[in-house]
Amino acid sequence: MNIADPLLSLRDLKSYLRTPRGLVRAVDGVTLDLAAGRTLGLVGESGCGKSVLARSILGLLPDAILQKAGGEIRFGGRDLRRSTEAELRKVRGREIAMIFQDPMTSLNPVLKVGPQIEQALRLHLGLRRTEARERAVDLLDQVGIPAARQRAVSYPHELSGGMRQRVMIAIALACDPKLLIADEPTTALDVTVQAQILDLLQEQQARRGMALILITHNLGVVAGMADEVAVMYAGRIVEHGPTAALLADPRMPYTAALLRSAPRLSDPPHTRLEAITGRPPVLVDPPAGCRFAPRCARSREDCRREPPEIEEAGTGRRFACWHPLELAHA
Template sequence: MENTSIQDEVILQVKDLRTYFNTDEGVVEAVDGITFDLRKGETMGIVGESGSGKSVTNLSIMNLIPNPPGKIMGGEVLFHGEDLLKLSEKQIQNIRGNKISMIFQDPMSSLNPFLRISTQMVETIMLHQKLDKKAAKIKAIEMLKLAGIPAPEKRIDNYPHQFSGGMRQRVMIAMGLSCNPEILIADEPTSALDVTIQAQILELMQDLSRRLGTAVIMITHSLGVVAGMCDTICVMYAGRVVERGNTEDIFKEPKHPYTRGLIQSVPRLDKENAERLYSIPGQPPNVIDLPPCCPFFPRCSKASDICKKKYPPLKEFANGHCTSCWLYADEKEKAE
């Protein structure tokens, strides 16, 4: 998919981001050297199995890692050239929910069950938009209407339990976009919903992103979700990006064996003969004290001896498509 509203302006740069957690068993290297750029109006998908580091990456961007046990060990998160990791708590609070918003996986746990929707939305808008209570409530009603909530002037005074799962997720989208953020981070926003409602929520997010010019980071384990929504994809495995590029390039010619496995695992309706759905053999690795090799080699049918010894260098192809795999390294890189 190609979003014609994408501009060349890079608004977010993540450079060599590393986030570790100290546990009794050892150091969990949840995010280990993530690098990517996000442009204005772009929708980026971050894809991978559970435990690959997707959510921790975006919690690190928002500077929401609990310390202890977690700690951002290094790297930069540049928002319009300013490193968010170096800001004070007061400074970062002016950006969270204002310039960068986040929608979490379960809206019921994100919304306060004891407060009306109006209270939760109006307070945020008053804080960041500097509006009085009356103007903030008008803005909140407008956003609920934009998100497809029927009779928003009445429903805004309801409690979260009075909404269905799909409607609660619409409320979360309305809250996330109420302060006109430049970036919206959506962490598995459809995983708790049925298939029909999933499609509605994804279509809503795509429509609002285009209309409001908001860049979106979509965290998901499903390549089927990102296929129709995202402009670019980062595929994560064991805390690292193993492949990234345009959605069309990755689906047309996936480079990394892990990416190929994920694509093969997506159910297809265009195949005439029914066949058993492919699954990647084995289990994701334990990211505690990983050896300096390719973590995918125990599950990879293309693995060679060098895969067990060193982590592969980044290989770039056309249109910004790149991957970290020894299959594309030259003899000089292998010798080094």
């Protein structure tokens, strides 16, 4: 692998899912590069395909659901879309790890938390039992679990939500992955615990130099943590660029609408948020042109005719729009 190669490269990624309502184009042509050690914030309304994109990268969509898979997922010189399940198992957890929103559904309820970390260490790194046990305690300590040795013999239900999420992070970090995908890692937690967990993620990322894809609805979190932001709408990335520039100067009207719908600390009290009118399209039969056109105040006839491709717009920015917003702060 060339040193300048990105860690992760998605090329025209498509994941179409089988549902009772028909074929859902949950991810529909995503092209994206992520360099080692970088943090990408992935944002967009509910149902726009963020989680399906994350699961696609890890090969976590069962064949029974994934009816049509297209494109490439290049990671460390391999195309994960063409890897066998056995090859993927070596990558999952070992090189790419994922944290889900709800730790209760991803932790094994009948296994103590220490042994759950040990499992990962023994499976992927081939550590022996005593070595794995020590390493598990060390990891629990690193993720800020007090009295880690005693805690290692607790069951998940004996821990608070925040502690369980810390255990999930310990499992994810166990094998020193090059890429961590965190899918709304803190939505189930209260605000102070959220902040602690995000601090922990940031600290561990800096220490390990791993790349992070952070999926969140919280644009404040994105502003504070992400080097770059990708905005997804209806299965596609509609805007992508360095965080500060993208937040200050969105080009694609959907990004602007998303920003207007989010609370900002700088807003005076009682500022009304503008909800985005309408709903995202149903991905069984998406609109022919730009998928945001039916909800977009700037849309014209051409928008409804042909979908805009996502194109480079200089200074590391890309967007997909026929009638983009002007740069206000350039």
